[in-house]
Amino acid sequence: MHSGIGGLQASLESGWRSGLSTLMDAGFGSWWNTKNWWIHSLIWIVVINGSIAPAVWGEAPDDVSVFTIYGVMTMFAAIAVAILMQDEIVGEKLNGTAAWVLSKPVSRSAFMLSKLVPNAVGVVATMIAIPSAVFFVQLALANIDVSADLFLLGAAVAALNLMFYLTLTLMLGTLFNSAGSVIAIPLAFAFGQQLLGGIPGLISFLPWALVVPVDGSDTSVVSSVMTGQSITTPGAIATTATACAVFTIVAFRTWNRTEL
Amino acid sequence: MDTSHLTESSGNVHAILTEGLTKTFGESDVVSALDLVVPRNSVFGFLGPNGAGKTTTMKMLLGLTRPSSGSGSVYGMDIIAQSPAVRRRIGYLPQDPKFYGHMTARETLRFAAGFFFVGPKDGIESRVSEMLELVGLSEKDDRPVKTFSGGEMQRLGIAQAQIHKPDLLILDEPAAALDPLGRRDVLAILERLKETSTVFYSTHILDDVQRVSDAVCILRDGRAAAQGSIEELLTENGRTTYEVVARGNLDGARNLLDAEPWVDEVVIDGDNTSGTLRIRVLDADQAEAHLQRLLLADDSLVISEFKRRKPDLEDVFVSVVEGTTDA
Numbered sequence: 106m107h108s109g110i111g112g113l114q115a116s117l118e119s120g121w122r123s124g125l126s127t128l129m130d131a132g133f134g135s136w137w138n139t140k141n142w143w144i145h146s147l148i149w150i151v152v153i154n155g156s157i158a159p160a161v162w163g164e165a166p167d168d169v170s171v172f173t174i175y176g177v178m179t180m181f182a183a184i185a186v187a188i189l190m191q192d193e194i195v196g197e198k199l200n201g202t203a204a205w206v207l208s209k210p211v212s213r214s215a216f217m218l219s220k221l222v223p224n225a226v227g228v229v230a231t232m233i234a235i236p237s238a239v240f241f242v243q244l245a246l247a248n249i250d251v252s253a254d255l256f257l258l259g260a261a262v263a264a265l266n267l268m269f270y271l272t273l274t275l276m277l278g279t280l281f282n283s284a285g286s287v288i289a290i291p292l293a294f295a296f297g298q299q300l301l302g303g304i305p306g307l308i309s310f311l312p313w314a315l316v317v318p319v320d321g322s323d324t325s326v327v328s329s330v331m332t333g334q335s336i337t338t339p340g341a342i343a344t345t346a347t348a349c350a351v352f353t354i355v356a357f358r359t360w361n362r363t364e365l
Numbered sequence: 366m367d368t369s370h371l372t373e374s375s376g377n378v379h380a381i382l383t384e385g386l387t388k389t390f391g392e393s394d395v396v397s398a399l400d401l402v403v404p405r406n407s408v409f410g411f412l413g414p415n416g417a418g419k420t421t422t423m424k425m426l427l428g429l430t431r432p433s434s435g436s437g438s439v440y441g442m443d444i445i446a447q448s449p450a451v452r453r454r455i456g457y458l459p460q461d462p463k464f465y466g467h468m469t470a471r472e473t474l475r476f477a478a479g480f481f482f483v484g485p486k487d488g489i490e491s492r493v494s495e496m497l498e499l500v501g502l503s504e505k506d507d508r509p510v511k512t513f514s515g516g517e518m519q520r521l522g523i524a525q526a527q528i529h530k531p532d533l534l535i536l537d538e539p540a541a542a543l544d545p546l547g548r549r550d551v552l553a554i555l556e557r558l559k560e561t562s563t564v565f566y567s568t569h570i571l572d573d574v575q576r577v578s579d580a581v582c583i584l585r586d587g588r589a590a591a592q593g594s595i596e597e598l599l600t601e602n603g604r605t606t607y608e609v610v611a612r613g614n615l616d617g618a619r620n621l622l623d624a625e626p627w628v629d630e631v632v633i634d635g636d637n638t639s640g641t642l643r644i645r646v647l648d649a650d651q652a653e654a655h656l657q658r659l660l661l662a663d664d665s666l667v668i669s670e671f672k673r674r675k676p677d678l679e680d681v682f683v684s685v686v687e688g689t690t691d692a
Binding site (some may be wrong): 110111112113114115116117119120123124126127130131135139200201202204205207208209210211212364365 | 453489
């Protein structure tokens with residue numbers, strides 16, 4: 106690069122951080138500088154709180170707690186995450202924007218981080234944090250006692266379920282070259298987990314158990330945590346967190362070797 | 366091909382230097398043992414038929430694709446080990462440029478500038494405006510890129526490639542989507558850039574290459590089949606052709622010429638009694654000295670036109686690509 110274009114200061118980012126700040130700005134900007142954040146927030150406030158409202162205000166069946174309904178509704182958000190993320194890597198691979206960006210002094214890790222971090226923050230904030238805050242207010246207005254700490258912990262478990270689908274979809278985007286495969290696998294897994302219930306004990310280790318009651322239990326991990334009950338399927342937390350880590354590692358490693 | 370005469374000086378002298386650069390997909394070599402030497406501050410045309418390996422070579426230089434074997438350097442920096450540093454000095458225009466559709470032209474250039482500069486903001490804006498002006502997109506700077514035509518995308522592509530005033534511009538078919546006026550503008554930009562940068566570009570428009578390039582490389586099946594300055598290529602590979610419009614025994618004239626060692630090929634365009642003899646010669650000096658005399662000595666011929674056509678790059682390209690010449 107020629108020195109000194111109109112007194113411009115050169116970027117000093119190097120190694121894996123090359124291009125990171127510009128890509129992060131763009132990634133966060135696509136959520137927070139556009140209509141995206143409030144549209145998603147509004148949708149999930151309505152979907153989650155609208156479904157919970159009858160239970161909160163006395164119309165739900167006695168044996169289903171509001172916290173169980175909350176967990177189940179966040180499963181729909183998880184599916185939406187897979188749909189939303191399907192094009193993030195594969196779309197850019199196919200249309201050439203990834204090659205364009207990586208022709209700049211940008212590290213592959215920075216590129217992948219800019220897909221992972223802003224989207225993770227975006228989906229967790231708009232699909233879990235903001236709707237859950239409204240849910241918390243709703244509970245307070247209905248005089249339903251809940252510990253703020255446990256409520257936060259329960260929301261974090263729901264967020265973990267979202268992260269499972271986010272990292273899975275990102276990883277698949279690096280492995281496949283068609284959007285069809287990238288969306289079909291997470292959706293098939295999301296709905297297919299119920300079928301795996303036939304294998305004794307297995308489903309209690311799957312992400313499904315985080316948000317949906319399994320093995321004849323009345324509560325999911327989310328609802329158990331929020332209500333301070335003992336968790337009947339703690340294995341689901343460990344396997345989901347491990348899977349998120351594995352998917353992320355595979356995504357970074359595959360992306361570093363991908364030819365564009 | 367022996368490139369020792371081009372590489373004997375320090376590697377830093379050259380903008381691009383590759384040695385045995387090879388890319389294999391499956392069992393076929395897309396780029397095969399490519400030795401490429403691109404001098405600094407030159408406009409270098411990278412030619413070859415579709416699928417010859419031009420884009421793959423460019424992608425290897427940019428670190429987008431990993432070479433199967435061989436090595437390459439840009440301004441003395443290794444294209445694999447020092448890829449980010451290499452890319453800091455390169456501006457790249459892809460063959461079919463694609464940018465983020467939701468961004469405007471100004472945002473796209475600001476985004477591209479962000480990879481090279483951290484500020485000040487005013488300076489970056491001024492550089493962005495300068496580039497928009499250069500490619501004639503100032504009036505459309507706030508339009509989302511997804512509404513741009515192919516030609517406008519190409520112009521924006523040229524602007525983003527130059528945003529950091531790179532030492533080396535790699536342009537893959539820069540004039541492909543442009544109308545004649547746009548093409549003329551691009552050529553003018555290339556000529557202007559020569560003062561400060563090296564331009565390495567691929568194209569199929571050979572007239573443009575001959576007009577603006579200092580040197581070229583012609584790829585055939587992933588190999589450099591010919592490489593050098595335009596003058597060298599025309600001298601070494603170009604075959605002078607004579608066109609003679611005549612009546613009479615054209616077959617006899619052809620047989621007479623075919624016997625001469627300095628004649629490469631004689632083709633009759635017409636019938637045996639009237640038409641054009643196209644005579645491609647191996648030695649232009651010998652032809653100049655003997656051809657007219659030979660033809661005039663043949664009483665059966667009535668010659669109405671005699672002209673010499675100098676070889677152009679297209680002749681060289683066709684002969685190299687068809688394999689009749691190997692430089």
